Amino acid sequence: MAELIEKNANKELTVNEELIWLLIRNNNSFLVKRNGAQFTSEPNNLTNLNSFKYSGLACNKTIGISHSPDNRGVIVSSKKAKVAFYKPAESTHKVTLSKGTRRSARSFTNAFTRAGYRPDLRKEALARISAIYQTQKPVKVHARKTSRRHNRKQK
Secondary structure (H helix, E strand, O other), X not given: OOOOEEEOOOOOEEEOHHHHHHHHOOOOOOEEEEOOEEXXXXXXXXXXXXXXXXXXXXXXXXXXXXXXOOOOXXXXXXXXXXXXXXXXXXXXXXXXXXOOHHHHHHHHHHHHHOOOOOHHHHHHHHHHHHHHXXXXXXXXXXXXXXXXXXXXXXX
């Protein structure tokens, strides 16, 4: 247990990610259990699965993608690793990407995953960006199809 709680160079207490995960994995306010599956609605969880890899609460470095309030683009939020745990408002960094699906995906890839900030979440994050942009497109109204036999003139 002593190795899970450490003192860093600044003599601040830090709690290991594994300890936090052991405490919250079976019981937290974001947990949703349905039909034998466990999902979560916590912020900064890309897949909404209750697992350590995607956890937005247990991991020190997380990436969250959500739609912008005006439905024009996505908001990419990340957790800063070197902020004290008792200052949660200062620990998140948010960027709005609103240039379209491809340019937002390229911008995200350049800023986060190529820089070494959780490259294992690249595929899930790009899928989420694409899905959010897909929901923001206007719905196309198609003309009602008629069969050809009704279009012929009656003799």
